[in-house]
Amino acid sequence: MQPPDPDQKSAPNAVAPDPPPGAARPAHPVKFTSTATPNPAEADALARAQAGDHQAFAQLYSLHKRRIYSLCLRMVGNIAEAEDLTQDAFLQLHRKIATFRGDSAFSTWLHRLAINVVLMHLRRKGLSVISLDEAMEPAPDDGPGRSFGATDLTLAGSIDRLALEQAISDLPAGYRLIFVLHDIEGYEHNEIASMLDCSIGNSKSQLHKARLKLRDALHRFPRQEARA
Amino acid sequence: MTSDPKTMTCEEFQAYLPELIGSGENAANHPHLKNCELCRALLADLETIAEAARQLLPVAEPPDELWSQIESAIQREKAEPDPA
Numbered sequence: 001m002q003p004p005d006p007d008q009k010s011a012p013n014a015v016a017p018d019p020p021p022g023a024a025r026p027a028h029p030v031k032f033t034s035t036a037t038p039n040p041a042e043a044d045a046l047a048r049a050q051a052g053d054h055q056a057f058a059q060l061y062s063l064h065k066r067r068i069y070s071l072c073l074r075m076v077g078n079i080a081e082a083e084d085l086t087q088d089a090f091l092q093l094h095r096k097i098a099t100f101r102g103d104s105a106f107s108t109w110l111h112r113l114a115i116n117v118v119l120m121h122l123r124r125k126g127l128s129v130i131s132l133d134e135a136m137e138p139a140p141d142d143g144p145g146r147s148f149g150a151t152d153l154t155l156a157g158s159i160d161r162l163a164l165e166q167a168i169s170d171l172p173a174g175y176r177l178i179f180v181l182h183d184i185e186g187y188e189h190n191e192i193a194s195m196l197d198c199s200i201g202n203s204k205s206q207l208h209k210a211r212l213k214l215r216d217a218l219h220r221f222p223r224q225e226a227r228a
Numbered sequence: 229m230t231s232d233p234k235t236m237t238c239e240e241f242q243a244y245l246p247e248l249i250g251s252g253e254n255a256a257n258h259p260h261l262k263n264c265e266l267c268r269a270l271l272a273d274l275e276t277i278a279e280a281a282r283q284l285l286p287v288a289e290p291p292d293e294l295w296s297q298i299e300s301a302i303q304r305e306k307a308e309p310d311p312a
Contacts, residue, residue: 054302061295069294070286086290090298091305155273159280168281183281189250201247208246211274218277 039063046106050098057097061090064107068114074180075118077169085121089114115181119195122177155218167217175210182207234259241267249274 042063048056068089073082092113100109168176168184181187181195182203189203196203236244241260248255255261261268 057302058295058299061298065290065294066288067286069290070288073288082288083290083294087294087298087301091301094298094302095305155276159276161280161284164277164280164284179281183278184284186282200250204246204250208249208274211277214277215270215273218273 042106046097046100050100057094060093064110065090067107068110071111071114071180071185072118074168074184075115075177076122077171077173077176081121085114085118088121089117092117111185115185115195122173155215159218160221163218163221164214167214167221170217171210171213175206175213178203178206179210179214183211236260238264238267242270245271245274 042060045056045059045063049060065086069082069086072085072089073079076082076085089110093110096113100106168179171179177196178192181192182189187195189200189207192198192203193200198206236259238260241258241264245255248258255271256268261271
């Protein structure tokens with residue numbers, strides 16, 4: 001059985017700066033949300049799902065699947081893992097949905113739940129530690145003077161979305177994690193430091209390095225396209 | 229940061245940039261940028277990237293069969309509840 005297919009625009013909704021359970025308080029709404037107004041259909045489905053209505057849970061899945069899957073995919077950069085993690089996130093949601101009390105927006109709560117699922121997965125694999133440590137270590141090309149003199153053009157104020165998605169996907173795991181959490185998902189450095197168990201300074205530094213790598217990749221992109 | 233902002237080299241400015249951007253201050257007002265086209269271009273690019281990232285939407289769609297897998301997993305959990 002497939003869950004109902006809602007209007008895409010209604011999926012990323014209702015975000016408020018309230019803390020999900022056991023999580024740091026998001027300092028500002030997730031950036032790609034379009035409204036802070038709760039979706040009445042979601043509120044109804046949520047209430048019914050909390051009472052054990054399976055159809056209502058399917059509706060919540062439909063409302064949030066795209067956002068959660070995109071989050072997982074961007075964080076791990078791997079389709080098969082993203083599918084598994086999306087499944088894990090909704091299983092966790094099913095287990096915990098009765099504990100949601102509405103102190104924060106449901107989408108914020110679910111979003112943070114999914115991030116925790118991804119981070120736990122990465123820790124289990126040892127990947128986050130390894131990748132993050134790698135990211136924390138200054139690589140030979142990451143020195144402060146690295147960009148000095150290297151600019152032969154600017155991005156001219158516009159970036160091809162597909163090129164950016166590809167460049168993000170190609171980032172080393174540690175950089176990607178911090179970039180996704182900060183620049184795409186809108187978490188602040190203190191929240192990221194708490195999530196990843198690193199210092200705020202490290203979070204700032206790694207975000208900067210991630211952006212530098214993206215800049216390089218995006219500068220190369222038009223030439224690669226031209227050759228293709 | 230001990231360097232005088234007005235006499236910073238590009239290397240010093242770029243080393244300071246993560247902290248400057250992370251501080252929430254308007255980095256574009258930094259004195260070094262007045263006369264440094266390279267660092268202005270760098271900052272403009274980094275801001276463009278951050279802005280583009282903020283506008284990325286959740287475009288990826290999970291496969292249809294994922295819901296079936298989730299349903300099956302839910303049914304399995306109901307049949308064999310976790311003792312924990």
